[in-house]
Amino acid sequence: MKKNVYFVSGIDTNIGKSYATAYLAKTWNERGIRTITEKLIQTGNTDMSEDIELHRRIMGTGLLLEDKERLTMPEIFSYPCSPHLAAEIDKRPIDFDKIERATQTLSERYDAVLLEGAGGLMVPLTRELLTIDYVAQKQYPLVFVTSGRLGSINHTLLSLEAMTRRGIRLHTLAYNLFPEEDDEIIRRDTEEYMRDLLKREYPEAEFVVVPFLGTK
Template structure:
């Protein structure tokens, strides 16, 4: 039997390409024969469904799964497009992480690989006194960190790596998103620098590249 794998996909910032990376990595696992599903641990800015899950399925080239319809893949969906703690406050509710962890465990029972997409970056608050990185540490998930070649990425990436190291969280990989195209000298230097940094500080982590993806070419029917 193949070993079960669950990863938490975080990024150096919101809008860095976590959803694209999650869908792309899921399709890679699928093509290697792993039964694979993705989950959005907290979705804000939607009502009753997760647009990130829809995007994952589109990139994976599949239709919505039964687990999507029963919201196992998006256990917390809040309408206000903000950090989870604020989106929850706006609804006069609090986020119970145990319900997210239960949903993930249900997916783990049925799938070989579960890719959990975060919301924003590592230090995003889930509630007043509990951060996304606290949840990752508590659940012992290895992290896939999405970055890019835009100006500022080296700084944001090293800050994220420092935070992971500080809490003994395993870094599985850095995923370098090649979209959007930026200054090619900055892009090349960012990739080179981060690869060298990993070799020294995280020798067991890999450096993977996400190409530009045209989702209109991914037919789901």
């Protein structure tokens, strides 16, 4: 596979991974890097991934051919929970070969693929496999989404330490400006703290601020 697949994770579920993924895809496309997004495993849906629909709304593309081909959403489970449990509830194991083939095809058709995970890095995909170990096995560089809310520094540092221990490379730290009503003093300090951290410990990684993108 070309080395153009970037895994998107974050400090938690609902932290804004889908917003950040879509914002980055839009930005990269505007810079001439042909970028598509994929959802590794979608839970809580039946036929169509709501995360991919959100990506396309923010990217302003409408549904793409690859969405209709289901390459961008190779595995969908009905119950809104961690993939390991969702697969058990639907009585269907996760088809990792299918995911791999879909990612491979997208990687060949596009300059870059942003592959959004479910929840955070320690989310189990199966009882034996954590998301972070999947990312390490595939050697995907990581786009990591965090925010300025109270607690983010702690969650971010724990994730970065686990990532580094497994040899995962941090490509981008995406700092999501949501919710807007976060404490301004904490938010400003958190941003400064994370910018310093990146300069010091991950000098090759990019710091990207994801703006508030309104209610979609």
